[in-house]
Each structure stands twice: as C-alpha cells, then as structure tokens.
C-alpha cells in the first residue's frame with residue numbers, strides 16, 4: 001500500500017542534516033525548528049497563523065476549543081445526547097473517528113449529516129436539514145472533512161455558516177496542498193484558496209501515512225484569526241503564558257523540534273509530490289477506462305473517483321467504489337497488492353458513539369459508501385508498472 005523507503009532514499013541527506021541540527025541545539029520541544037516550520041506552513045496555507053501541536057486529533061480539539069466551541073472541560077463524553085443547550089457541531093459520519101471524538105472532547109455535541117455520494121464529503125443540503133431540527137438550533141460550527149484530499153463544497157457550506165452565524169472548522173488532515181476555487185463576489189474574482197484557509201480555523205495531521213507526514217505524531221492548526229491563534233498557543237501548553245502561572249486549563253500538545261525539522265524539509269517537496277499523486281490518479285483513471293472497467297454505478301461495475309471542477313484534488317487517497325468489495329480486497333491481498341478501507345464502519349454506528357442516539361439507516365449514503373469504497377496504492381514514488389499490476393489484477397477478478 002505504501003513504501004516509505006523510496007521517499008526516504010530521495011531526501012535522506014536533507015532529513016538527517018535537519019535532525020542533526022536539532023540534536024546540536026538540544027532544544028527538543030517547541031524549539032526554533034517549530035517556529036520556522038510554523039512560518040513555512042502558514043505561508044503554504046495562505047494564512048497569517050499556524051500553530052504546531054502533537055497530533056491531528058489534538059489540532060481538531062485545539063481549533064474547536066480555541067474558537068470557543070464547547071465547554072472546554074467536558075462534563076461527560078457519555079451523557080445522553082439530549083441537552084439542546086450544549087454547543088453542537090455538525091459533521092460527517094464518514095470520516096476518521098477523531099472528527100467526532102474531538103468534538104466530544106471539546107465538550108460539544110456532534111450532530112451528523114450525510115455525505116454527497118459523489119465526493120464522500122459533507123453534503124450541504126443535509127447540513128441545512130440538520131439546522132432545521134430542534135437540536136440544530138444549538139449548532140455553533142460546521143466541521144467539514146476534506147476527505148481523501150478533495151475539499152468539501154466550501155461555497156455552499158460558507159453560505160450556510162454565514163446565514164446561521166456558525167464557525168467553520170476544517171478537518172484538513174488529508175488535504176495539505178489541496179485548494180478550492182471560491183465563488184466570485186462583486187469585489188473579488190474567483191480564486192483558488194488552499195485547505196486550511198477556507199474557514200475560521202483548520203486542523204492538519206502529519207501522521208506518517210498522510211500526504212505531508214512526520215517521523216512520528218504531529219499536527220497543526222491554521223487560522224486567519226490572531227485571537228484564535230493566541231488561544232491555541234495557550235491551550236497547547238497548559239494555558240500557561242508566564243511560566244507556572246496557568247490562566248486556563250489547557251493540555252500538553254506541544255510539537256517536538258525533530259518532527260518540525262522533518263516536516264519543514266518535506267514541505268519543500270510537497271508541491272511536486274502532490275502533483276505526482278495527481279498524475280498517478282489520472283493514470284489509474286486511464287488504465288481502468290482502457291480495461292473497460294469504469295462505469296457510473298456499482299450495479300454495473302467499478303466507479304472511479306469523481307472530482308468537483310472547483311476542487312484541486314491532491315489524491316491523498318485514490319478511492320474506487322467496487323461491487324463485491326470485500327471479495328476483491330481478499331483477491332488483491334492474495335496477490336500481495338495492498339488496499340485499504342477508509343472507513344468500514346460509519347461513525348454513527350460505532351459502539352462508543354451509541355449514546356449519540358443514531359441508528360442504522362440514518363445516513364444511507366455514508367452506510368453504502370462504507371460497504372463499497374476501496375483505496376488503492378497511491379504515493380508519489382509508485383511506479384507505472386505497479387499501477388498496471390493493480391489494474392490487471394482487478395480486471396482478472398471481475399473477468
């Protein structure tokens with residue numbers, strides 16, 4: 001599925017030099033490399049503020065808490081979801097668990113809305129429907145996930161957020177370098193803006209499998225707001241501005257300098273790597289079409305990824321919809337071809353989230369997607385002959 005050693009061979013000298021510089025400085029936590037990476041990341045995301053932290057999960061929690069969503073100290077994550085005065089955050093059930101657990105850890109109530117079956121991202125009309133329910137009245141924020149490296153429909157979500165006075169917190173964990181072409185306004189022409197700059201605050205993850213990845217756990221919050229940025233900086237270091245004087249109750253979510261040093265090296269290569277992912281995705285599309293495998297509905301065969309014309313998709317994942325998905329996956333595994341299911345169980349059906357009160361059938365698009373999606377190997381160093389092997393194996397499975 002992923003061969004990290006190819007990338008390491010390419011950047012080994014740069015990475016080791018950067019790590020050595022940290023060792024020489026002996027400043028391992030929030031050192032100068034952290035500030036320097038934060039500045040480079042802010043520039044890449046076209047925002048004035050970027051704040052490093054310990055993980056993508058923490059970045060989501062920090063972005064929510066620093067924006068004033070939730071109660072900061074959650075009373076109980078397991079209280080029945082009936083209190084309509086508690087802050088609520090609308091998000092998708094088709095994501096990594098942290099998109100929802102971070103809302104609970106921030107002391108807010110997750111309200112789920114179904115996905116757009118074409119993009120797998122939060123469906124604005126479903127968000128609007130949730131806003132009309134009694135629980136929707138407590139909504140403070142929308143939390144769209146840019147799943148697989150494609151931005152959610154930020155035009156429609158921004159209109160909803162403005163009209164209901166909601167914040168937008170982006171889960172951009174899979175989308176560093178993705179952009180969204182915002183709608184033109186009387187004063188501004190349409191412009192492509194990067195993930196991380198499209199809402200009030202955004203969270204990135206640099207977990208080793210992400211398209212921008214550290215050599216361990218790491219995360220980042222980006223924001224246009226100086227107030228949110230200051231608040232994130234305080235919360236990631238125990239609410240401590242002056243040493244051992246704690247103005248509020250935060251947490252330890254500091255970024256370590258070795259991770260920041262590695263990330264700064266990799267960030268310089270990222271535009272090219274993201275472009276390689278796009279080239280690989282286009283080649284998969286072409287190979288599947290040449291093999292006559294691509295159709296528009298899983299009743300008839302394979303469905304290829306769909307890209308919104310306003311999205312610059314960076315293909316963190318290349319995800320097909322496949323009939324008899326699990327049998328196909330076994331078949332590929334037997335031939336030593338990696339694949340992965342993101343995600344096999346929608347969040348509203350997770351045991352630990354039963355107290356949210358949802359049931360099977362509540363989000364049919366997310367539920368169907370969880371039975372059909374299959375992510376194929378995609379990473380910048382993947383070779384053309386390897387892609388041919390993948391497509392050929394899938395062709396023989398269906399033949």
Ligand SMILES: *Cc1c(COP(=O)(O)O)cnc(C)c1O
Pocket residue numbers: 055056057058095096098099145171173174204205206207217218219
């Ligand atoms: C990876 C991921 C996270 C969590 O990031 P960690 O760094 O693993 O904590 C959150 N949301 C999404 C969509 C992710 O893919």
